[in-house]
Amino acid sequence: MSNRVLEVKHATMRFGGLVAVNDLNMHIDKQEIVALIGPNGAGKTTAFNMITGVYKPTSGQVLLDDRIITGMRPDRIAHAGIARTFQNIRLFKALTVLDNVMIAQHLRLGMTWVSSVLRTPKYRKTEAEMYNRAKELLEYMGLWEVRGEIASSLPYGMQRKLEIARALATKPSLLLLDEPAAGMNPAESAELTALIRGIRDQFHLTVLLIEHHMDVVMDISDRIYVLNYGGLIAEGMPAEIQSNDEVIRAYLGGDDDEA
Amino acid sequence: MAKMKKRSVILSILLLAVLVLVLFLIDGHASKYIIRITRLCAINIILALSMNLVQGFTGIFSLGHAGFMAIGAYSVALLTIPVAKKETIFMLEPLIAPLNTLTLPFGVALIIGGLLAAAVAFFIGLPCLRLRGDYLAIATLGFSEIIRILITNAQSLTNGAQGLKSIPKTADVWWCYGIALLTIVFIALLISSSHGRALKAIREDEIAAESMGISLLRHKMLSFMISAFLAAVGGGLYASYIGTIGPDVFQISRTYDILMIVVMGGMGSITGSVMAAFIVTIGQEWLRVLDGPLPFLSFWPENGVAGMRMVVFSLLLLVVILFFRNGLFGHKELTWSSIGNRLSRLAGHKPAKEVNGHE
Ligand SMILES: Nc1ncnc2c1ncn2[C@@H]1O[C@H](COP(=O)(O)OP(=O)(O)OP(=O)(O)O)[C@@H](O)[C@H]1O
Ligand SMILES: [Mg+2]
Numbered sequence: 001m002s003n004r005v006l007e008v009k010h011a012t013m014r015f016g017g018l019v020a021v022n023d024l025n026m027h028i029d030k031q032e033i034v035a036l037i038g039p040n041g042a043g044k045t046t047a048f049n050m051i052t053g054v055y056k057p058t059s060g061q062v063l064l065d066d067r068i069i070t071g072m073r074p075d076r077i078a079h080a081g082i083a084r085t086f087q088n089i090r091l092f093k094a095l096t097v098l099d100n101v102m103i104a105q106h107l108r109l110g111m112t113w114v115s116s117v118l119r120t121p122k123y124r125k126t127e128a129e130m131y132n133r134a135k136e137l138l139e140y141m142g143l144w145e146v147r148g149e150i151a152s153s154l155p156y157g158m159q160r161k162l163e164i165a166r167a168l169a170t171k172p173s174l175l176l177l178d179e180p181a182a183g184m185n186p187a188e189s190a191e192l193t194a195l196i197r198g199i200r201d202q203f204h205l206t207v208l209l210i211e212h213h214m215d216v217v218m219d220i221s222d223r224i225y226v227l228n229y230g231g232l233i234a235e236g237m238p239a240e241i242q243s244n245d246e247v248i249r250a251y252l253g254g255d256d257d258e259a
Numbered sequence: 260m261a262k263m264k265k266r267s268v269i270l271s272i273l274l275l276a277v278l279v280l281v282l283f284l285i286d287g288h289a290s291k292y293i294i295r296i297t298r299l300c301a302i303n304i305i306l307a308l309s310m311n312l313v314q315g316f317t318g319i320f321s322l323g324h325a326g327f328m329a330i331g332a333y334s335v336a337l338l339t340i341p342v343a344k345k346e347t348i349f350m351l352e353p354l355i356a357p358l359n360t361l362t363l364p365f366g367v368a369l370i371i372g373g374l375l376a377a378a379v380a381f382f383i384g385l386p387c388l389r390l391r392g393d394y395l396a397i398a399t400l401g402f403s404e405i406i407r408i409l410i411t412n413a414q415s416l417t418n419g420a421q422g423l424k425s426i427p428k429t430a431d432v433w434w435c436y437g438i439a440l441l442t443i444v445f446i447a448l449l450i451s452s453s454h455g456r457a458l459k460a461i462r463e464d465e466i467a468a469e470s471m472g473i474s475l476l477r478h479k480m481l482s483f484m485i486s487a488f489l490a491a492v493g494g495g496l497y498a499s500y501i502g503t504i505g506p507d508v509f510q511i512s513r514t515y516d517i518l519m520i521v522v523m524g525g526m527g528s529i530t531g532s533v534m535a536a537f538i539v540t541i542g543q544e545w546l547r548v549l550d551g552p553l554p555f556l557s558f559w560p561e562n563g564v565a566g567m568r569m570v571v572f573s574l575l576l577l578v579v580i581l582f583f584r585n586g587l588f589g590h591k592e593l594t595w596s597s598i599g600n601r602l603s604r605l606a607g608h609k610p611a612k613e614v615n616g617h618e
Binding site: 078083091092102103104106109118119166 | 448453
């Protein structure tokens with residue numbers, strides 16, 4: 001078995017005339033933390049959507065553990081081991097914190113609805129296991145105390161953490177985080193950085209994250225990919241990216257390349 | 260927690276005993292009219308819960324209830340009317356074999372009707388459940404009309420516009436409430452199971468649910484087929500309750516009647532649907548006086564205004580929705596622990612902290 005978890009090969013996503021992602025090539029190895037950065041509208045979320053099956057790439061391929069997953073439905077891809085969070089938080093708003101995390105384990109239930117309704121011994125055992133795991137995850141995230149609260153009533157930072165807990169509940173091998181530190185202050189994002197590292201070590205995960213907070217990105221990433229106008233403009237270690245002229249230009253101001 | 264659970268079980272058994280006693284008294288002593296309304300309440304509970312499963316718990320907008328009811332009703336009629344009666348009913352064209360020589364027990368006929376409706380739901384759902392919500396609403400509405408047209412024209416199967424009469428009135432208080440109770444327990448168990456949580460997740464956010472590994476089509480299909488099954492069982496009971504059915508019984512307005520109960524009670528509340536089924540069923544009966552002459556109002560037309568009751572009833576519904584935007588119960592359920600908390604709060608105690616039903 002190779003060490004490769006994710007591989008994106010020549011992936012392109014077109015929306016009518018707009019090329020949101022153009023010929024993207026990237027790869028992530030086991031237990032790496034990789035960041036995908038770039039200015040607004042660069043195509044980062046679109047790349048996530050191609051990887052998770054929300055969009056089918058116009059051309060190109062996505063491989064998970066050397067298996068082609070291009071064009072698979074999002075729920076099949078979740079089964080295969082990719083979990084994600086959303087840039088504009090998408091919790092199950094009217095449900096409790098606990099239910100949010102329980103729901104994310106449904107894909108591993110492995111029983112028909114008849115066993116569910118009849119509460120067979122096997123079902124009750126699995127439900128108890130799901131509950132214990134939910135407890136473990138929520139305690140880890142510091143959310144166990146609010147398990148009975150309605151998700152939408154949580155403060156913003158907690159909602160972001162709940163999204164991560166929910167993603168972890170699917171037992172992924174690859175975790176995609178879309179701007180997990182958005183809206184957080186420096187202290188909170190420092191805490192989040194430690195948390196993400198902790199998650200990687202504790203759950204033996206591989207992480208791909210999109211982030212605008214450069215302090216978080218530089219601190220946490222093993223490697224960084226930089227997108228601009230849908231195309232990859234740089235790839236490398238944090239130090240290399242920080243001193244890359246093209247990246248600096250892309251961030252300093254859109255169209256002044258020729259200046 | 261274990262003690263609380265035990266207390267809930269005891270209270271539920273007590274409630275059940277009271278219910279049985281009340282039904283026993285009604286069945287034995289109340290007027291025929293009261294007994295009829297009592298039975299109709301139970302049938303409406305089944306129909307409302309069946310609709311609430313798709314609309315309230317899964318968030319799918321399906322309007323095919325009248326059609327699924329019709330499938331159940333005609334199944335029960337064709338399978339339970341005695342053979343001798345069938346010959347006199349089908350005057351224009353004889354009933355096709357083997358239905359013309361077949362009668363089955365009422366319970367079996369109900370189940371067959373339910374399975375038939377679930378199968379039809381499967382074939383409607385396969386193309387439509389993949390599409391956006393409003394497509395399903397339109398498709399199910401269309402299906403409902405198509406069923407009615409088929410019934411009107413399939414003379415040798417349904418006796419067309421003449422309808423079917425002499426349906427055995429097996430659906431007494433015990434049948435109606437027995438099945439209503441089974442339905443309540445079934446829906447409660449389904450909704451609180453892992454599969455039920457998945458349905459609610461789809462209602463909350465399809466994209467997130469799918470990204471968490473929930474197959475949208477498979478779970479929507481589950482909800483839609485179970486709902487169709489229950490609607491047909493409700494329709495079968497209804498056929499036995501009225502004794503005579505025809506295509507006109509299953510107009511789209513039947514669907515709206517049920518929708519009204521679900522909306523009033525609260526989309527996504529079992530308690531709400533049960534309560535609202537009683538309120539709407541009994542309310543519509545009481546308001547029947549409005550359709551007739553109202554001699555104490557001098558300006559009122561002498562022969563009354565037909566349909567006035569529905570006008571008033573719709574206004575009442577409007578008021579409910581204005582003041583309780585999510586119906587009487589919203590997503591909430593009345594449970595023994597929630598009643599207990601409310602009571603102890605009234606008594607000035609701090610309520611026991613309530614954390615979902617998992618412990
Ligand atoms: N479904 C869609 N249909 C049409 N255009 C889209 C769609 N999704 C994204 N786009 C366009 O693709 C481009 C890339 O969008 P994307 O959301 O991937 O950017 P991003 O890098 O995540 O930006 P941000 O940092 O603002 O989140 C944008 O121009 C956007 O308008
Ligand atoms: Mg984005």
